[in-house]
Amino acid sequence: MPNYYEEISQNVITGQLDRVKQLTQQAIGAGNNPVEIINQGLIPGMSVVGARFKAGQMYVPEVLMSARAMNAGMDLVKPLILSEDIPSAGKVVLGTVKGDLHDIGKNLVGMMLESAGFTVINVGVDAGPEKFLQSIKEHQPGVIGMSALLTTTMLAMKDTIELLKEEGLRDKVKVMIGGAPISQDFADEIGADGFAPDAGSAADLCKKLLA
Ligand code: B12
Numbered sequence: 001m002p003n004y005y006e007e008i009s010q011n012v013i014t015g016q017l018d019r020v021k022q023l024t025q026q027a028i029g030a031g032n033n034p035v036e037i038i039n040q041g042l043i044p045g046m047s048v049v050g051a052r053f054k055a056g057q058m059y060v061p062e063v064l065m066s067a068r069a070m071n072a073g074m075d076l077v078k079p080l081i082l083s084e085d086i087p088s089a090g091k092v093v094l095g096t097v098k099g100d101l102h103d104i105g106k107n108l109v110g111m112m113l114e115s116a117g118f119t120v121i122n123v124g125v126d127a128g129p130e131k132f133l134q135s136i137k138e139h140q141p142g143v144i145g146m147s148a149l150l151t152t153t154m155l156a157m158k159d160t161i162e163l164l165k166e167e168g169l170r171d172k173v174k175v176m177i178g179g180a181p182i183s184q185d186f187a188d189e190i191g192a193d194g195f196a197p198d199a200g201s202a203a204d205l206c207k208k209l210l211a
Pocket of ligand 1: 060099100101102103104105106108109144145146147148149150151152176177178179180181195196197198199200202
């Protein structure tokens with residue numbers, strides 16, 4: 001039986017959506033285990049992409065092409081597996097803060113988290129503290145991730161943290177933050193648990209926060 005996994009990984013890395021679909025379909029047809037196709041083909045490819053992006057060897061458009069290729073493979077495989085079969089690495093509620101409409105980076109972070117095995121609940125853009133709170137109550141994530149691209153919206157992150165304290169939920173959920181104007185100093189200042197400068201590091205940070 002040919003080993004499809006390496007070839008699927010390589011085509012995820014190069015963002016060849018049609019080829020990933022074709023190979024995934026062939027791997028399914030040849031009787032390969034759907035969970036193995038994900039864990040040994042699709043995800044390892046995206047992990048390489050995450051590492052290269054972090055190292056500045058790949059850029060946003062290429063990463064998006066890889067993520068789309070991976071998702072196309074996932075779409076074929078997912079219906080074949082019961083959700084309990086894929087252990088989730090944990091739940092993350094992710095959103096761009098109030099007043100801020102930038103979501104390209106936040107969505108990239110979401111894709112990287114998903115490809116690292118996390119379940120991502122995306123609350124979208126312009127998400128105020130109440131929106132995060134509501135989603136935390138509903139989904140009970142281990143981590144929330146907040147994104148801000150404007151210096152004027154950065155402080156909305158603090159408002160969310162303050163609301164979590166008021167509601168007695170601060171010690172139940174880890175808070176990670178990111179976005180171009182955000183720094184580790186700012187994270188320390190507002191009492192967040194962590195900051196990551198890019199999507200690849202965000203997935204690593206999330207693993208660390210939940211360890
Ligand atoms: C694209 C863009 C837009 C698009 C957004 C489209 C969209 N759907 O996102 C549009 C045109 C709508 C827009 C609007 C505006 N924009 Co604009 N925009 C940009 C631009 C050019 C790129 C941002 C981007 O997507 N970068 C690529 C992504 C991949 O990078 P990233 O967002 O930094 O995300 C990475 C990391 O930061 C990190 N990360 C991000 N989020 C998170 C979250 C977590 C939890 C973690 C761990 C990590 C993490 O990981 C990501 C992936 O590696 C930037 C300039 C720039 N170079 O940043 C200006 C910029 C952010 N915009 C700016 C401005 C001023 C505006 C407007 C006010 C313009 C206006 N006068 O109307 C409006 C504001 C609208 C609003 N209320 O939000 C300024 C902000 C200045 C400032 N310091 O506050 C910038 C810096 C441009 C500039 N030099 O002046 N913008």
